[in-house]
Amino acid sequence: MKKTNYYFTLFLVLFTTIFSFFNMFRIVSISKDVISIVFNNLLPSLLPFMILISLCLSLGLTMLFNYVIQWIFAPIFHLTPHMSTIYFLSFFCGYPTNAKIMKEAYELHYINIEQLQHLLSIASFSSLSFIFVSLKLDFHTALFIYLCHIIPSLIKALFYFKDYQLQTFSQTMQSIKDVDHSFIKAIKKSMTSSLYAFIFILGYMLVFQFVGYSLGLFIKNPFIITIIQGLLEFSSGSLRILQYHHILTYPLICFFLSFSGISVLMQVDNLLEGIPYSFKKYFIARLFHGIVSFSLCFILQILTNILF
Numbered sequence: 001m002k003k004t005n006y007y008f009t010l011f012l013v014l015f016t017t018i019f020s021f022f023n024m025f026r027i028v029s030i031s032k033d034v035i036s037i038v039f040n041n042l043l044p045s046l047l048p049f050m051i052l053i054s055l056c057l058s059l060g061l062t063m064l065f066n067y068v069i070q071w072i073f074a075p076i077f078h079l080t081p082h083m084s085t086i087y088f089l090s091f092f093c094g095y096p097t098n099a100k101i102m103k104e105a106y107e108l109h110y111i112n113i114e115q116l117q118h119l120l121s122i123a124s125f126s127s128l129s130f131i132f133v134s135l136k137l138d139f140h141t142a143l144f145i146y147l148c149h150i151i152p153s154l155i156k157a158l159f160y161f162k163d164y165q166l167q168t169f170s171q172t173m174q175s176i177k178d179v180d181h182s183f184i185k186a187i188k189k190s191m192t193s194s195l196y197a198f199i200f201i202l203g204y205m206l207v208f209q210f211v212g213y214s215l216g217l218f219i220k221n222p223f224i225i226t227i228i229q230g231l232l233e234f235s236s237g238s239l240r241i242l243q244y245h246h247i248l249t250y251p252l253i254c255f256f257l258s259f260s261g262i263s264v265l266m267q268v269d270n271l272l273e274g275i276p277y278s279f280k281k282y283f284i285a286r287l288f289h290g291i292v293s294f295s296l297c298f299i300l301q302i303l304t305n306i307l308f
Helices: 002-022 024-059 062-077 081-093 097-107 113-122 128-134 139-158 168-177 183-215 222-232 232-242 249-259 263-270 279-307
Strands: none
Touching: 002 024, 002 183, 002 263, 024 062, 024 081, 024 097, 024 232, 062 081, 062 139, 062 168, 081 097, 081 113, 081 279, 097 113, 097 183, 097 249, 097 263, 113 139, 113 279, 128 139, 128 232, 139 249, 139 279, 183 222, 183 232, 222 232, 222 249, 222 263, 232 263, 249 279, 263 279
């Protein structure tokens, strides 16, 4: 997979470079739109979470949260205390922050590769701010989309049956004591890794926006192009498809959010560089999540129209 990712990335860079020479003005316009989305929506909603959660992991402060959340998440989802914390945080921090948390937890030996793979399959959500703020929907519609987005993950998480051990309070305190509490070192590492992650986010968003625009030169149906753009890059695709008053609009948004888009998949793969996880299993999990989320939203929407 790493070779495929490498050659695919090379192709995207070469294609984007050649395409930009013949469409400079449009490239500038697209870049402004992407940078606006990143700085107005993603930066304020994702970067603080990235830095703070990474800092808490480095300083061992998540051990305290492990001890609290394990009493709820461990018996319901059969997750270890560390997995329980990561799963809980994923509901709020969004992707690819979730992958960054998993990577750091894996490197700190809090979780193993099998546990990381399972978390990748269930703990992948859009940030709350994107759904409830950026989409600019009324609260009830945004809540409906959010529930259709997370319910498939919750159902899948319920069918995970692995042995786990609860974390005792003495283990919690001992783990905190054993951590290197160099605040300067921890915050430097947290900020550096978070900014590094944002470079990937911005870079891939730009590239896939360019690809989506270039396909518009060959595919003239604007609705189809919007769907393709959503598959490539979920945020711009979700925002653009709202202009269509179509029965598939909300189900497609649910699919985009749950699948996360090729851009996010590539971001996660780069963030997890050096970790022997299965991208194929991760991709299948995201596709399955997207299909179930789409189906759930579509069925509930039809039932609502019939009943009300």
